[in-house]
Amino acid sequence: RTYQQIYVNNNGHLTFNQPSSQFVPYSFPARGSQDVIAGLWTNLDNSARGVVSYHQYTSGNVLTRATQDINTQFPNLNFIASWVLVATWNKVAYFNLINTETSFQVVLISGGNFSFILMNYGDIAVTGHPVQAGYDTINSTHYFVIPGSINGSFISNLRNSSNVDVPGRWVFRVDGGLGNMFVWLV
Ligand SMILES: *[C@@H]1O[C@H](CO)[C@@H](O)[C@H](O)[C@H]1NC(C)=O
Ligand SMILES: *[C@@H]1O[C@H](CO)[C@@H](O)[C@H](O)[C@H]1NC(C)=O
Numbered sequence: 580r581t582y583q584q585i586y587v588n589n590n591g592h593l594t595f596n597q598p599s600s601q602f603v604p605y606s607f608p609a610r611g612s613q614d615v616i617a618g619l620w621t622n623l624d625n626s627a628r629g630v631v632s633y634h635q636y637t638s639g640n641v642l643t644r645a646t647q648d649i650n651t652q653f654p655n656l657n658f659i660a661s662w663v664l665v666a667t668w669n670k671v672a673y674f675n676l677i678n679t680e681t682s683f684q685v686v687l688i689s690g691g692n693f694s695f696i697l698m699n700y701g702d703i704a705v706t707g708h709p710v711q712a713g714y715d716t717i718n719s720t721h722y723f724v725i726p727g728s729i730n731g732s733f734i735s736n737l738r739n740s741s742n743v744d745v746p747g748r749w750v751f752r753v754d755g756g757l758g759n760m761f762v763w764l765v
């Protein structure tokens with residue numbers, strides 16, 4: 580699916596068709612009716628502590644860095660990034676746990692016909708709130724659950740786990756090459 584808009588929701592997930600204030604995540608695969616990217620979908624309260632922000636890039640150092648990171652991981656694609664969206668939850672508190680600080684990023688990268696999701700995890704405070712990290716698509720044709728992200732007590736390990744040998748980083752190719760999911764428009 581191709582989207583021309585995206586919503587960076589304060590509870591740690593991204594949606595496409597409409598914003599979401601849902602603070603209790605559902606578990607993936609949900610076989611639901613929407614595409615969701617969950618950096619760390621949980622009950623966050625950035626009105627108590629922390630900042631949620633996003634930036635889009637179509638030139639400059641961030642594109643260079645994204646190009647390098649993707650080519651390191653996928654050396655045969657000759658990938659060149661042309662569009663990057665970085666959404667950051669910086670030192671955000673969990674709801675009702677005002678002294679907690681949790682930091683992570685979701686980075687969407689596209690160029691040519693290639694699209695990638697990159698998640699970066701910093702310090703992730705322990706919480707009793709349910710959490711979900713990964714992605715899910717309409718009808719769950721494609722989905723991924725980052726291990727340990729369902730039950731809150733394990734999620735501090737997100738800082739150390741990886742599928743690309745970089746602690747705290749998870750990278751997914753999501754264009755048609757390995758099964759259709761999303762194509763970001765530039
Ligand atoms: C994208 O894919 C289409 C169809 O396979 C192809 O014609 C086109 O050249 C590709 N574009 C790039 C930039 O690789
Ligand atoms: C999802 O499943 C429903 C029910 O089987 C079907 O009608 C719909 O076309 C599916 N949607 C997509 C995008 O595959």
Ligand SMILES: *[C@@H]1O[C@H](CO)[C@@H](O)[C@H](O)[C@H]1NC(C)=O
Binds near residue numbers: 729730
């Ligand atoms: C989550 O924790 C509960 C209680 O310990 C356990 O029953 C359940 O199986 C766990 N779920 C997952 C997906 O690990």
Ligand SMILES: *[C@@H]1O[C@H](CO)[C@@H](O)[C@H](O)[C@H]1NC(C)=O
Binds near residue numbers: 739
């Ligand atoms: C992550 O790794 C660091 C360095 O190896 C270690 O000190 C820390 O305890 C680990 N944290 C978790 C949550 O496993």
